[in-house]
Amino acid sequence: xxxxxxxxGGEAVGDEDVAAVEKAFEETEVPSWQxxxxxxxxxTSLLLSFVFNVIVxxxxxxxxxxxxxxxxxxxxGFAIVKAWTVLIGKCxxxxxxxxxxxxxxxxxxxxxSSGIAFSSGTxxxxxxxxxxxxxxxxxxxxxxxxxxLSVGWMIAFLFAVSFVGLFSIVPLRKVMILKYKLTYPSxxxxxxxxxxxxxxxxxxxxxxxxxxLFKSFVGSFFWACFQWFFSAADGCGFSSFPxxxxxxxxxxxxxxxxxxYVGVGMICPYMVNVSxxxxxxxxxxxxxxxxxxxxxxxxSADLPGSSLHGIQGYxxxxxxxxxxxxxxxxVVYMVIVTGxxxxxxxxQTSLLNESTDGQIANFDERQRMQYFLKDQIPNTSAVAGxxxxxxxxxxxxxxxxxxxxxxxxxxxxxxxxxxAFCNAYGCGLTDWSLASNYGKIAxxxxxxxxxxxxxxxxxxxxxxxxxMSIVSTASxxxxxxxxxxxxxxxxxAMFFSQVYGTAIGxxxxxxxxxxxxxxxxxxxxxxSYPAPYALMYRGIALLGVEGFSSLPKNCLKLVIMFxxxxxxxxxxxxxxxxxxxxYGIYRFIPSPMCMAIPFYLGAYFAIDMCIGSxxxxxxxKKNKKKAREFGPAVASGLICGDxxxxxxxxxxxxxxxxxxxxxxxxxxxTNQRVDSFLSA
Numbered sequence: 097x098x099x100x101x102x103x104x105g106g107e108a109v110g111d112e113d114v115a116a117v118e119k120a121f122e123e124t125e126v127p128s129w130q131x132x133x134x135x136x137x138x139x140t141s142l143l144l145s146f147v148f149n150v151i152v153x154x155x156x157x158x159x160x161x162x163x164x165x166x167x168x169x170x171x172x173g174f175a176i177v178k179a180w181t182v183l184i185g186k187c188x189x190x191x192x193x194x195x196x197x198x199x200x201x202x203x204x205x206x207x208x209s210s211g212i213a214f215s216s217g218t219x220x221x222x223x224x225x226x227x228x229x230x231x232x233x234x235x236x237x238x239x240x241x242x243x244x245l246s247v248g249w250m251i252a253f254l255f256a257v258s259f260v261g262l263f264s265i266v267p268l269r270k271v272m273i274l275k276y277k278l279t280y281p282s283x284x285x286x287x288x289x290x291x292x293x294x295x296x297x298x299x300x301x302x303x304x305x306x307x308x309l310f311k312s313f314v315g316s317f318f319w320a321c322f323q324w325f326f327s328a329a330d331g332c333g334f335s336s337f338p339x340x341x342x343x344x345x346x347x348x349x350x351x352x353x354x355x356x357y358v359g360v361g362m363i364c365p366y367m368v369n370v371s372x373x374x375x376x377x378x379x380x381x382x383x384x385x386x387x388x389x390x391x392x393x394x395x396s397a398d399l400p401g402s403s404l405h406g407i408q409g410y411x412x413x414x415x416x417x418x419x420x421x422x423x424x425x426x427v428v429y430m431v432i433v434t435g436x437x438x439x440x441x442x443x444q445t446s447l448l449n450e451s452t453d454g455q456i457a458n459f460d461e462r463q464r465m466q467y468f469l470k471d472q473i474p475n476t477s478a479v480a481g482x483x484x485x486x487x488x489x490x491x492x493x494x495x496x497x498x499x500x501x502x503x504x505x506x507x508x509x510x511x512x513x514x515x516a517f518c519n520a521y522g523c524g525l526t527d528w529s530l531a532s533n534y535g536k537i538a539x540x541x542x543x544x545x546x547x548x549x550x551x552x553x554x555x556x557x558x559x560x561x562x563x564m565s566i567v568s569t570a571s572x573x574x575x576x577x578x579x580x581x582x583x584x585x586x587x588x589a590m591f592f593s594q595v596y597g598t599a600i601g602x603x604x605x606x607x608x609x610x611x612x613x614x615x616x617x618x619x620x621x622x623x624s625y626p627a628p629y630a631l632m633y634r635g636i637a638l639l640g641v642e643g644f645s646s647l648p649k650n651c652l653k654l655v656i657m658f659x660x661x662x663x664x665x666x667x668x669x670x671x672x673x674x675x676x677x678x679y680g681i682y683r684f685i686p687s688p689m690c691m692a693i694p695f696y697l698g699a700y701f702a703i704d705m706c707i708g709s710x711x712x713x714x715x716x717k718k719n720k721k722k723a724r725e726f727g728p729a730v731a732s733g734l735i736c737g738d739x740x741x742x743x744x745x746x747x748x749x750x751x752x753x754x755x756x757x758x759x760x761x762x763x764x765x766t767n768q769r770v771d772s773f774l775s776a
Contacts, residue, residue, distance in 0.1 A: 159697055256493060272520065316355040349381075408621070425666040490502050500546070500555045508559055538563040573594055
């Protein structure tokens with residue numbers, strides 16, 4: 097799934113697949129937890145965190161579809177430190193070899209930092225508070241429900257809420273990893289990747305992957321640079337190329353030559369990309385033309401295109417209906433699965449006795465158990481840390497958001513650990529993190545509680561940040577503990593790197609966002625960075641404070657239909673998963689969440705991603721082994737190169753430097769009129 101519902105980080109790799117590798121490291125000394133956290137690891141993490149924050153920010157602001165970047169983080173971390181150690185080793189100055197534990201620390205830190213870029217809400221709930229987004233929503237556009245964005249309060253907000261979640265789940269680490277042996281597919285896959293990098297055979301493959309990634313990165317960067325020269329104004333350049341004709345272009349069906357989303361499409365599962373395209377065809381090809389034919393009947397013909405009381409309202413609220421239907425289904429389903437699994441496990445044999453090696457299956461398990469239990473984080477420290485940080489947040493939040501009272505924040509922090517456990521446990525079973533869904537539920541509850549006149553829109557959006565930060569961070573940390581368990585990395589080193597990465601993310605995420613916010617018209621539905629989730633999250637808050645009175649005519653009927661349809665589609669998928677196993681029909685049913693994303697944006701990025709899927713599909717048909725080995729490296733290079741061009745492009749925009757050429761496409765009749773005008 098795209099990261100709007102935090103996705104799988106890669107293919108699930110069972111414990112038995114990873115177990116065999118421990119023998120290969122039998123003669124390798126495991127460094128102490130202090131030596132796993134090196135200066136070179138911290139500097140590498142800092143550099144890669146900046147790169148990944150730029151990537152995630154750009155993806156957030158353009159479409160909101162973010163693939164897992166775990167593989168790229170692990171691979172780039174390996175490449176940078178390995179190159180440094182080889183260079184220092186040739187000079188005879190190498191004091192400490194590069195270990196898989198150090199690689200794990202880097203990967204954990206970078207993913208934690210880029211995770212903050214997602215959960216920080218700079219492209220969703222925080223941007224939804226801004227006057228730019230409020231102006232599109234019409235209703236609720238009052239001073240008490242709008243907040244001017246600034247770097248200062250955004251950084252303060254993130255530091256106040258982002259660390260609490262780290263302490264909420266720490267006391268349960270042994271229960272999750274050792275007692276219940278939860279899989280955490282992304283964490284397991286990442287551990288498998290890092291372990292393979294540091295075996296002799298894996299190191300050779302990693303070097304080839306790094307070279308492929310570098311070539312892909314350079315090509316993508318210079319392609320983005322080349323495109324810039326033709327984009328002197330809005331609607332110019334390759335990003336506005338009417339691939340399927342001008343009429344299709346008006347309906348947002350075109351290929352925009354984005355290397356980023358071609359790369360994203362190579363990483364995301366095929367059905368995600370197909371679901372996006374199906375959603376785009378259904379909405380922009382069928383549904384919106386039908387509703388637009390009711391202009392003047394269902395809604396006023398005089399409304400601007402961005403008004404939520406016009407066609408834009410149908411686009412936004414029907415997308416919200418499908419997202420809420422999908423999200424609520426998965427929340428309820430996950431609670432049922434979690435509860436059932438939890439009760440079953442409690443009735444089985446309890447935790448493996450830490451002091452009895454006779455119960456430990458083999459050498460690999462003994463090694464992992466030993467190092468996982470070696471450097472413990474006291475539970476009292478974790479509980480004290482949660483209480484202290486929650487108290488600080490309860491004091492700080494009302495100072496930033498006057499609409500949110502201290503008792504609102506207290507209620508959120510009372511229930512958050514329960515939701516964090518549910519999310520972390522469910523993520524261990526299925527690799528689904530439902531952080532954004534818990535955030536949307538929080539918006540509805542708190543915005544309704546505070547009310548429109550008292551600033552309920554802002555209160556709901558701010559409470560979303562509190563809930564998302566805790567729930568998302570908790571599942572991420574448990575994934576990292578699983579990775580550390582399988583790479584013999586110290587839990588203390590894992591926790592420290594998570595804290596360090598979170599701190600970097602709290603600083604970099606607002607700064608990178610502010611850079612884009614000042615350089616481009618972020619939030620403009622017709623611009624390069626429409627930030628679709630900002631208006632959608634504000635729309636959810638408006639539903640909370642105003643109920644359904646804010647919807648255009650007949651929109652409520654459609655909202656109910658689409659909500660029910662999303663629930664039924666998910667129910668059908670789960671039933672087929674359980675009872676129809678011969679043909680795997682459920683694999684061909686589109687995801688409602690993915691279908692909803694293009695309702696607002698159109699098909700252009702879905703076409704990009706489907707082209708990425710097509711490239712990978714053809715590659716797998718020709719050489720499946722090479723496609724599996726080098727596909728993620730090519731995709732990561734495409735994403736990194738194209739995204740990083742955004743930095744020099746933004747600098748040029750801030751400096752007032754325009755591209756020299758405007759490449760624009762006109763119909764033949766329009767072109768004749770332009771020629772006649774110019775020759776007159």
